[in-house]
Amino acid sequence: MTSLDEYWNNFLSEKKLPDSTPFGGELTYADEDQEFASILALILCGKKTANFSALAGYHIDNEPLPHKSEYYVLNNWKGEHVAVIKTTNVQILPFEEITWEMAQKEGADEDLSSFRQRYSEFFQEDSDIVGYDFSPTMPVVFEEFEVVYKTV
Numbered sequence: 001m002t003s004l005d006e007y008w009n010n011f012l013s014e015k016k017l018p019d020s021t022p023f024g025g026e027l028t029y030a031d032e033d034q035e036f037a038s039i040l041a042l043i044l045c046g047k048k049t050a051n052f053s054a055l056a057g058y059h060i061d062n063e064p065l066p067h068k069s070e071y072y073v074l075n076n077w078k079g080e081h082v083a084v085i086k087t088t089n090v091q092i093l094p095f096e097e098i099t100w101e102m103a104q105k106e107g108a109d110e111d112l113s114s115f116r117q118r119y120s121e122f123f124q125e126d127s128d129i130v131g132y133d134f135s136p137t138m139p140v141v142f143e144e145f146e147v148v149y150k151t152v
Contacts, residue, residue, distance in 0.1 A: 007081040048107030056132035083150035096136040
Protein backbone atom coordinates (compact mmCIF):
# COMPACT_ATOMS: atom_id res chain seq x y z
CA MET A 1 0.00 0.00 0.00
CA THR A 2 1.35 3.42 -0.96
CA SER A 3 1.55 6.39 1.40
CA LEU A 4 -1.24 8.01 -0.64
CA ASP A 5 -3.46 4.96 -0.15
CA GLU A 6 -2.75 5.01 3.59
CA TYR A 7 -3.48 8.74 3.85
CA TRP A 8 -6.70 8.44 1.85
CA ASN A 9 -7.87 5.42 3.87
CA ASN A 10 -7.12 7.24 7.16
CA PHE A 11 -9.14 10.21 5.92
CA LEU A 12 -12.09 8.01 4.92
CA SER A 13 -11.96 6.17 8.25
CA GLU A 14 -11.72 9.31 10.41
CA LYS A 15 -14.52 11.05 8.50
CA LYS A 16 -16.60 7.86 8.32
CA LEU A 17 -16.91 8.12 4.53
CA PRO A 18 -17.50 5.16 2.20
CA ASP A 19 -14.76 3.69 0.01
CA SER A 20 -16.76 4.97 -2.98
CA THR A 21 -16.05 8.62 -2.02
CA PRO A 22 -14.98 10.35 -5.28
CA PHE A 23 -11.19 10.82 -5.31
CA GLY A 24 -9.73 13.20 -7.90
CA GLY A 25 -6.07 12.56 -7.10
CA GLU A 26 -3.17 14.47 -5.60
CA LEU A 27 -2.52 18.19 -5.97
CA THR A 28 0.72 20.10 -5.74
CA TYR A 29 0.77 23.86 -6.39
CA ALA A 30 3.43 26.02 -8.07
CA ASP A 31 6.88 25.33 -9.44
CA GLU A 32 8.99 26.97 -6.75
CA ASP A 33 9.33 26.04 -3.09
CA GLN A 34 8.60 29.51 -1.66
CA GLU A 35 5.62 30.18 -3.94
CA PHE A 36 4.26 26.74 -3.17
CA ALA A 37 4.56 27.28 0.59
CA SER A 38 2.66 30.56 0.28
CA ILE A 39 -0.19 28.97 -1.69
CA LEU A 40 -0.43 26.02 0.68
CA ALA A 41 -0.49 28.35 3.70
CA LEU A 42 -3.37 30.34 2.13
CA ILE A 43 -5.31 27.11 1.59
CA LEU A 44 -4.68 25.68 5.05
CA CYS A 45 -5.68 28.90 6.83
CA GLY A 46 -8.87 29.15 4.76
CA LYS A 47 -8.02 32.32 2.84
CA LYS A 48 -7.65 30.58 -0.55
CA THR A 49 -10.85 28.69 -1.32
CA ALA A 50 -10.78 28.69 -5.13
CA ASN A 51 -8.63 27.98 -8.18
CA PHE A 52 -8.76 29.32 -11.71
CA SER A 53 -7.41 27.30 -14.62
CA ALA A 54 -7.64 27.38 -18.41
CA LEU A 55 -10.33 25.11 -19.80
CA ALA A 56 -8.12 24.53 -22.85
CA GLY A 57 -5.40 23.09 -20.61
CA TYR A 58 -7.72 20.29 -19.49
CA HIS A 59 -8.51 19.42 -23.10
CA ILE A 60 -4.90 19.55 -24.27
CA ASP A 61 -3.66 17.46 -21.33
CA ASN A 62 -6.65 15.12 -21.68
CA GLU A 63 -7.48 15.61 -17.99
CA PRO A 64 -11.00 15.39 -16.56
CA LEU A 65 -12.59 18.55 -15.24
CA PRO A 66 -13.07 18.78 -11.48
CA HIS A 67 -16.53 17.89 -10.19
CA LYS A 68 -18.55 19.09 -7.24
CA SER A 69 -18.10 16.78 -4.21
CA GLU A 70 -14.79 15.39 -5.50
CA TYR A 71 -11.91 15.14 -3.03
CA TYR A 72 -8.17 15.79 -3.57
CA VAL A 73 -5.16 15.13 -1.38
CA LEU A 74 -2.86 18.16 -1.06
CA ASN A 75 0.86 17.58 -0.90
CA ASN A 76 3.55 19.87 0.43
CA TRP A 77 6.65 20.71 -1.61
CA LYS A 78 8.35 17.51 -0.43
CA GLY A 79 5.45 15.40 -1.69
CA GLU A 80 4.13 14.68 1.81
CA HIS A 81 0.33 14.51 2.18
CA VAL A 82 -0.92 17.36 4.37
CA ALA A 83 -4.64 17.84 3.74
CA VAL A 84 -7.75 16.86 1.83
CA ILE A 85 -9.93 19.39 0.04
CA LYS A 86 -13.45 18.91 -1.28
CA THR A 87 -14.67 20.67 -4.42
CA THR A 88 -17.83 22.60 -3.58
CA ASN A 89 -18.55 24.33 -6.89
CA VAL A 90 -17.29 24.28 -10.49
CA GLN A 91 -18.16 26.94 -13.03
CA ILE A 92 -16.84 27.68 -16.53
CA LEU A 93 -16.86 31.29 -17.67
CA PRO A 94 -14.83 33.72 -19.78
CA PHE A 95 -11.77 35.15 -18.02
CA GLU A 96 -13.12 38.68 -18.46
CA GLU A 97 -16.32 37.80 -16.55
CA ILE A 98 -14.55 36.86 -13.32
CA THR A 99 -15.98 39.06 -10.57
CA TRP A 100 -14.17 40.51 -7.59
CA GLU A 101 -16.20 38.21 -5.32
CA MET A 102 -14.80 35.21 -7.23
CA ALA A 103 -11.25 36.60 -7.38
CA GLN A 104 -11.20 37.21 -3.62
CA LYS A 105 -11.63 33.49 -3.05
CA GLU A 106 -8.27 32.96 -4.73
CA GLY A 107 -6.82 34.74 -1.70
CA ALA A 108 -3.86 36.70 -3.05
CA ASP A 109 -4.93 40.06 -4.51
CA GLU A 110 -5.97 43.46 -3.20
CA ASP A 111 -8.44 44.25 -5.99
CA LEU A 112 -9.84 42.94 -9.27
CA SER A 113 -7.30 44.87 -11.32
CA SER A 114 -4.31 43.24 -9.63
CA PHE A 115 -5.98 39.83 -9.94
CA ARG A 116 -6.58 40.31 -13.68
CA GLN A 117 -3.01 41.50 -14.22
CA ARG A 118 -1.49 38.60 -12.30
CA TYR A 119 -3.67 36.00 -13.95
CA SER A 120 -3.23 37.48 -17.43
CA GLU A 121 0.52 37.03 -16.97
CA PHE A 122 0.02 33.52 -15.58
CA PHE A 123 -2.29 32.43 -18.41
CA GLN A 124 -0.03 33.97 -21.07
CA GLU A 125 2.95 32.05 -19.69
CA ASP A 126 0.91 28.87 -19.30
CA SER A 127 -0.53 29.18 -22.82
CA ASP A 128 2.98 29.44 -24.29
CA ILE A 129 3.97 26.21 -22.50
CA VAL A 130 0.78 24.18 -22.87
CA GLY A 131 -0.21 25.37 -26.35
CA TYR A 132 -3.48 27.29 -26.17
CA ASP A 133 -4.26 30.92 -27.04
CA PHE A 134 -4.88 33.28 -24.15
CA SER A 135 -7.41 36.07 -24.52
CA PRO A 136 -9.79 37.87 -22.16
CA THR A 137 -12.67 35.84 -23.64
CA MET A 138 -10.91 32.52 -23.00
CA PRO A 139 -12.99 30.09 -20.90
CA VAL A 140 -11.61 29.40 -17.44
CA VAL A 141 -12.56 26.83 -14.84
CA PHE A 142 -13.48 28.37 -11.50
CA GLU A 143 -13.27 25.69 -8.83
CA GLU A 144 -14.27 26.40 -5.24
CA PHE A 145 -13.18 24.07 -2.45
CA GLU A 146 -12.93 23.66 1.29
CA VAL A 147 -10.35 21.99 3.48
CA VAL A 148 -12.05 19.01 5.12
CA TYR A 149 -9.05 17.26 6.69
CA LYS A 150 -5.53 18.31 7.59
CA THR A 151 -2.62 16.73 9.34
CA VAL A 152 -0.28 19.70 9.71
